[in-house]
Amino acid sequence: MPNLQPNQTPVAEQSGEVRRHNFDEVSLGYTLDEAINEAQRCLNCKDPRCVKACPVNVKIPQFIEKLAQGDLSGAYEVITETNALPAVCGRVCPQENQCEGSCVRAIKGESVAIGRLERFVADHAPKTVSQAAPISSGKRVAIVGSGPAGLACAGDLNRAGIDVTVFEAFHTAGGVLVYGIPEFRLPKAIVQKEVKALQARGVKFEFDAVIGRAESVDELLCDFDAVFLGTGAGLPQFMNIPGESLIGVLSANEYLTRCNLMKAYRDDYDTPIIRAKHVAVIGGGNVAMDAARSALRLGALSVTIVYRRSAEELPARKEEVKHAKEEGVGFSFLTAPLEILGDDTGSVRALSCRKMTLGEPDASGRRRPVPLPDSEFTIDADCVIVAIGTTPNPLISSTTDGLDADQRGRLIVAEHSTATTKKGVFAGGDAVTGAATVILAMGAGKQGARDILDYLND
Amino acid sequence: MFEITYAEALNESVFRFRIRAPRVAKKVLPGQFLILRVDERGERVPFTVSDYDRKSGEVEIIFQTVGATTMKLSEKRAGDVLCDVVGPLGNATEYGNAERICVIGGGLGCAIALPQAKALHRAGKQVDIIAGFRCRDLIILEKEMRENCRDLLIYTDDGSNGNKGLVTDGLRALAAEKHYDLVIAIGPVIMMKFVCLLTKELELPTIVSLNPIMIDGTGMCGGCRVTVGGVTRFACVDGPDFDGHQVDFDELLRRNRTYTEFEKERTAAHQCRIGLE
Numbered sequence: 001m002p003n004l005q006p007n008q009t010p011v012a013e014q015s016g017e018v019r020r021h022n023f024d025e026v027s028l029g030y031t032l033d034e035a036i037n038e039a040q041r042c043l044n045c046k047d048p049r050c051v052k053a054c055p056v057n058v059k060i061p062q063f064i065e066k067l068a069q070g071d072l073s074g075a076y077e078v079i080t081e082t083n084a085l086p087a088v089c090g091r092v093c094p095q096e097n098q099c100e101g102s103c104v105r106a107i108k109g110e111s112v113a114i115g116r117l118e119r120f121v122a123d124h125a126p127k128t129v130s131q132a133a134p135i136s137s138g139k140r141v142a143i144v145g146s147g148p149a150g151l152a153c154a155g156d157l158n159r160a161g162i163d164v165t166v167f168e169a170f171h172t173a174g175g176v177l178v179y180g181i182p183e184f185r186l187p188k189a190i191v192q193k194e195v196k197a198l199q200a201r202g203v204k205f206e207f208d209a210v211i212g213r214a215e216s217v218d219e220l221l222c223d224f225d226a227v228f229l230g231t232g233a234g235l236p237q238f239m240n241i242p243g244e245s246l247i248g249v250l251s252a253n254e255y256l257t258r259c260n261l262m263k264a265y266r267d268d269y270d271t272p273i274i275r276a277k278h279v280a281v282i283g284g285g286n287v288a289m290d291a292a293r294s295a296l297r298l299g300a301l302s303v304t305i306v307y308r309r310s311a312e313e314l315p316a317r318k319e320e321v322k323h324a325k326e327e328g329v330g331f332s333f334l335t336a337p338l339e340i341l342g343d344d345t346g347s348v349r350a351l352s353c354r355k356m357t358l359g360e361p362d363a364s365g366r367r368r369p370v371p372l373p374d375s376e377f378t379i380d381a382d383c384v385i386v387a388i389g390t391t392p393n394p395l396i397s398s399t400t401d402g403l404d405a406d407q408r409g410r411l412i413v414a415e416h417s418t419a420t421t422k423k424g425v426f427a428g429g430d431a432v433t434g435a436a437t438v439i440l441a442m443g444a445g446k447q448g449a450r451d452i453l454d455y456l457n458d
Numbered sequence: 459m460f461e462i463t464y465a466e467a468l469n470e471s472v473f474r475f476r477i478r479a480p481r482v483a484k485k486v487l488p489g490q491f492l493i494l495r496v497d498e499r500g501e502r503v504p505f506t507v508s509d510y511d512r513k514s515g516e517v518e519i520i521f522q523t524v525g526a527t528t529m530k531l532s533e534k535r536a537g538d539v540l541c542d543v544v545g546p547l548g549n550a551t552e553y554g555n556a557e558r559i560c561v562i563g564g565g566l567g568c569a570i571a572l573p574q575a576k577a578l579h580r581a582g583k584q585v586d587i588i589a590g591f592r593c594r595d596l597i598i599l600e601k602e603m604r605e606n607c608r609d610l611l612i613y614t615d616d617g618s619n620g621n622k623g624l625v626t627d628g629l630r631a632l633a634a635e636k637h638y639d640l641v642i643a644i645g646p647v648i649m650m651k652f653v654c655l656l657t658k659e660l661e662l663p664t665i666v667s668l669n670p671i672m673i674d675g676t677g678m679c680g681g682c683r684v685t686v687g688g689v690t691r692f693a694c695v696d697g698p699d700f701d702g703h704q705v706d707f708d709e710l711l712r713r714n715r716t717y718t719e720f721e722k723e724r725t726a727a728h729q730c731r732i733g734l735e
Contacts, residue, residue: 169676171495171542179678208544210676214481234678238690245685245709247716254679262501262673270501270527270724272717346712393677395695 003040006109011116016326020296023183023265026323027091027116032070035120039068041105042112049102050114056082056443060099060114067121076125079118084152085442087190090119092181092286093439094317132202136161139456142224143167144211144396147175148438149230149429151194152445153452154203160453163202165224167209170261175232176430177438179261180253182290184297185320188260212395217403217425225456226424228448229411230441233390233430239282243340244386248274248348252283252291252387259294276383279303280351282337283387284313289320291385292329303329304379308336308356308369332379334358336369340384350378392431400425410434418448419455426451459539460494463516468598471523472566473532474508480515482507482545488573489667489699492517492545493675496530500541502673503527506570506698507546517543520569520598526724547675548698551665556640558584560632560662561607562625562653564645565591568599570667571644572606579606586636587611588628590649594618625649626656633660640665643702647714651707664702668693671716685709 012028013019019026030038042064050060059078066074079086095101095115103111139162143150146168154164172178174191199205211217211231220227236251238244255273258264264273279295281288284307292303305324307314310333314321325331332353339352355375358367397405404412404421411420411427418426428444430436464476482492491506509518523529534540551574553559559578563571568589579585586609591597593616604610611628613621629641641664643653650666657664670693672682677695684693687704691697 169544170674171544208542209481210544210547213546213676214485234676236678236680238680238683240690244690245683245706245713247712251680254673254681257673257679263499269499270530272501272720272724274716346709346715395676 002043003037005037005041008110008113008116009034009038009041011113016323016328019184020293020327023297025187026184029123030116030120032124035117036068036070038113039064039117042068043104045104049104050099053098053102055098055437055439056446058083058099058118063121064112064114064117067117072121072125075121076127079121082446083118083439083442084155084446085148085194085438086118087122088148088177088186088194089439089442090115090117090122091186091190092317092437094437096318098439132200133158134161135163135202137163137456139163139226140165140224141226141228141452142220143228143230144217144220145169145175145230145232145429145431146173146195146205147177147230147232147429147441149232149431149441149445149448150175150228151198152442153228153230153428153448154198154445156446156449157452158198158201158203160449162453162456165204165206167206167211167215167220169208169210171207172261173205173207175230179257180287180290182256182260182294184293185290210395212399217396217400217422221424226426226452228418228445228452229396229420229425229427229431230429230445230448231393231396231427231431232441233392233435235391235393235409236386237389237391238386239337239388241337241339243342243348246340246342246348247346248276248383249340250274250383250385252281252287252385253390255291255385256287256294259298265294265298273298274383275299276381277301278381279383279385280306280379280381281385281387282306283389284309285315285387285389286317286320288387289316289324289329291387293324293327295383295385296327296329300383304381305329305331306335306337306351306353306379307331307333309366310334310358313366334369336371338376341378348382348384350380351384352376352378390430390435392434408434418444418451424455426455459541460543462534462536462538462540465534465536468520469596472520472569472596472598473523474518474520474569475531475534476516476518477540477543478515479517479543479545482543483510483512483515483517486510486517486546487550488577489551490546490548491669491675491698492519492543493547493672494540494544495542496527496534497541500530501527502542502675504547504669504672504675504694506667506669508569508573517545520566522566525721529725544675548694549696551642551667551699553578553583553640556583558636558638559640559642560586560588560629560638562588562629562641562643562645563590563603564625564649565596566598567645567649568603571642572599572602574642574644575603576606584608586632588625588632589613590615590625590628590645591619592616624652626652629653629656629660633662638662641702642667647707647711650702650705651711654702654705654707658703665699666702666705667698668700668705668710669698670710670714684713
């Protein structure tokens with residue numbers, strides 16, 4: 001008999017007042033008893049809609065059933081059949097749009113807390129020590145970028161006996177998981193553990209290697225049988241409004257990279273970062289939430305998210321919006337920036353905006369924001385962080401003959417495949433889709449591994 | 459880890475290091491730069507590559523102690539290692555069809571101007587160099603510059619080398635006698651600004667090499683954005699060289715001050731620690 005409790009088993013969290021002053025993880029995760037209690041809420045549907053809604057089709061009812069029986073190892077095995085990074089996905093997937101969004105329990109009450117259960121299993125299942133996988137194929141594959149797509153691709157190819165080398169431009173592996181997502185949402189030790197496990201299994205990592213500037217893709221093809229490009233979408237967009245070059249205006253990428261990758265929030269690191277008093281963050285996605293919440297933790301007295309649509313259209317995960325509000329982040333909805341205003345030293349002093357209203361739905365299906373006449377106002381700020389999205393970096397597409405990208409810089413791949421327009425070169429993740437989610441990138445990395453194995457066997 | 463194979467003080471605040479970094483040395487061309495981290499907790503700092511040896515896999519940087527990181531770097535010796543060296547980054551300088559070139563260096567900028575002059579001189583072009591320093595004691599690379607050009611003019615702000623003046627004085631003098639196809643100006647932003655004002659007046663095409671604040675050097679942070687011809691460009695991937703007549707130097711001067719306060723504190727803290735150790 002399943003647990004008919006209508007709501008999710010609550011999870012312990014640091015309170016908003018406490019955590020807005022530290023970078024420790026917000027959610028403390030379930031205890032074993034809580035996890036089993038929550039697992040028992042799953043109805044084990046015959047036709048599980050959650051599995052279909054998962055981009056990598058994790059066998060959710062099966063892992064939850066094992067967990068409900070207290071079999072953590074079994075649960076972990078079920079998840080990792082299809083998900084290479086469960087400790088990461090349990091924390092950062094937009095579950096409300098995927099598995100949890102389609103859970104039948106949500107019809108009357110709340111969905112099963114699938115994300116929290118996935119995280120619990122990944123964090124607590126006893127894991128066998130990874131051992132070097134035998135390189136049986138005699139084939140070598142180069143992976144460019146060590147974000148979720150690259151790591152997932154590396155893991156699957158390694159398991160298939162391929163000699164894999166991952167090239168990373170930064171000094172640490174993880175891509176957006178280490179430079180973009182803050183410590184309080186995804187502790188870096190978790191990413192490090194995944195990378196160490198891959199290294200123990202024989203995957204090689206070359207750091208400080210900017211492919212496209214140092215080795216070209218063509219040079220890699222001389223040394224390797226195939227190349228997978230998981231280079232992400234790292235090029236920040238600006239708004240092209242007056243004042244964007246003032247001191248104190250920066251991309252969320254810069255702000256978060258300084259803070260997360262370069263550990264500017266810690267006194268024992270040399271990285272400089274702006275410690276502003278009043279911060280305006282432009283955008284409504286996870287990156288905007290991350291930047292706003294980081295700014296609070298770096299000592300800002302007020303932080304305002306400036307978003308041109310309404311609360312309902314916010315693209316960020318629900319939980320991140322809730323957490324941001326609890327921590328004291330303010331929201332100025334239906335607000336579009338017009339100009340960033342500076343003082344006589346060239347530093348930001350305010351953001352000039354106007355109010356919007358929602359009109360007819362646009363191509364994305366969301367109602368289009370339309371300016372309200374005579375609604376101009378200003379928000380005082382000594383720092384403006386631009387988080388309106390990123391596009392793929394053109395460094396590789398522009399230096400590789402025969403590798404085609406579309407007008408927005410996204411690498412072009414064949415339908416239902418990761419094969420690019422260049423023979424032997426495959427691509428997946430944000431580099432192909434534009435900025436999307438960790439799990440979609442991971443799924444593309446796994447598909448890349450399958451496509452590469454087919455290509456090598458041909 | 460990247461080994462420092464050679465370390466030399468050119469004067470009390472300018473240092474020349476050779477570093478074993480085969481990935482950079484294999485491909486780097488004049489005008490490109492690298493980013494290094496001194497240690498695990500260090501920041502990422504860009505340096506233009508002043509020389510390289512493809513066979514030995516070494517690259518050379520010349521730097522001045524201006525903040526905490528460059529001070530920490532200057533304390534390293536041959537045999538010590540650096541945590542990270544990444545590159546080559548940015549685009550190589552494009553000289554077009556220029557045959558007669560005036561290379562202008564200001565202070566430490568001479569270290570970046572020299573490889574340009576060397577490459578052009580070796581390619582058989584007619585190269586003159588104008589170098590400016592604050593005073594005689596700060597003059598660097600005089601011998602190397604002389605070996606790589608026809609005429610070398612060295613000016614000091616205070617006249618302590620017997621030739622008081624600014625690089626723009628030298629350019630005005632040389633341009634009165636000779637025709638140049640191209641001017642390359644590398645040095646403090648304020649110097650590049652005034653050289654460009656003059657070359658605009660003289661109608662001489664001018665390339666400047668910019669070194670703004672940056673983290674990754676691959677186009678990811680946008681910290682290095684500069685306005686060129688009214689358009690925002692990223693110095694790390696679109697530059698570091700730009701048409702000097704199009705650059706908004708005043709904005710660049712402002713943006714380079716972003717972390718001045720932070721840097722002051724760090725530098726003071728570093729000096730305190732040196733005293734205590």
